[in-house]
Amino acid sequence: MKDNFSKQSKAYAHFRPHYPATLYDFFYTHINSFDKALDIATGNGQVAAELSKKFNQVHATDISAKQLAEAPALTNVFYKIEAAEESSFPDKYFDLITIAQAIHWFDFDKFYTNAKRMLKPHGVIAVIGYGLLSVNSLVDPWLLHFYKNITGPYWDKERRYIDELYITIPFPFTEITPPALKMEYEWTKEQFIGYLNTWSAVQHFIKANNSHPLSAGLLQQLDQLWPDNRLCKISFPLLLRAGHQ
Known part of the structure; x- marks a missing residue:
């Protein structure tokens, strides 16, 4: 598993979107017991904190100590530095395993073998993520240019x-058909730029070129499309694969 986010861990915690309550409600309806949950590649603990409201115990793992330093301290959440493929918890231990915006970094075969070992009979696994956001008909062409043409060569192959909306990942479980979900917010331009700066491709661009991909020219173009202090409605498509043993 790669660690592309330690350097911008504070920005990641501040600017990354949060998953809606409807997502959690969906897979909660398929869980028989709310004793123990595991959030793998927890990052700043966003999902773990939500799970802590429902489960007696939540274990949350990540390979980045800097990311875990940004996670909330909660009495029933236990953080651990550990790779997804090498989780050391007992067999048949968890009622729910979640992986948010991270499965694409994993060694699928090793991870799924371990996940099946740790999941209780009839326990649920939920692979969560979100795709490229959309703003409006003015900003979206600018965003697509930045995504494909400017940062495109700097994205990891994963x-x-x-x-592909997680449709092409392997998923060796009995699948539960999810509802169509999305995440919607009202953001300022500054929030939008803050989110773009959390992209791993932006960090790769900076490292390769010793300059920022959001050039003065690009920012001037964005200023013409998105005035200062104006809130715009933005939307992320929510990706979800859920299943049980």
């Missing part, structure tokens, strides 16, 4: 699984 990004394709997100572009």
Whole structure:
């Protein structure tokens, strides 16, 4: 598993979108017990914190100590630095395993073998993510240009699984058909730019070129499309594969 987010862990915690309550409600309806949950590649603990409201215990793992340093301290959430493929928890231990915006980085075979071992009979596994956001008919062409032409060559090859909406990842479980879900917010232009700066491709561009991909010219173009202090409605398509043993 790659660690592309330690360097911008504070920005990641501040600017990354949060999953809606309807997502959690969906897979909660398929869970028989709310004793223990595991959130793998928890990052800043966003999903783990939500699960803690429902489960007696939540274990949350990540390979990045800097990311875990941004996670909330909660009495029933237990953080651990550990790779997804090497989780060391007992067999048949968890009622729910979640992986949010991270499955595309994993060694699928190793991870799924371990996940099946740790999941209780009839336990649920939920692979969650979100695709490229949309703003409006003015900003979206600018965004697509930045995504495909400017940062495009700097995305890791695994990004394709997100572009393919997680449809092409292996998923060796009895699948539960999810509802169509999305995440919607009202953002300022500054929030939008803050989110773009969390992209791993932006960090790869900076490292390769010693310059920022959001050039003065690109920012001037964006200023013409999105005035200062104006809120715009933005939407992320929500990706979800859920199933049980």
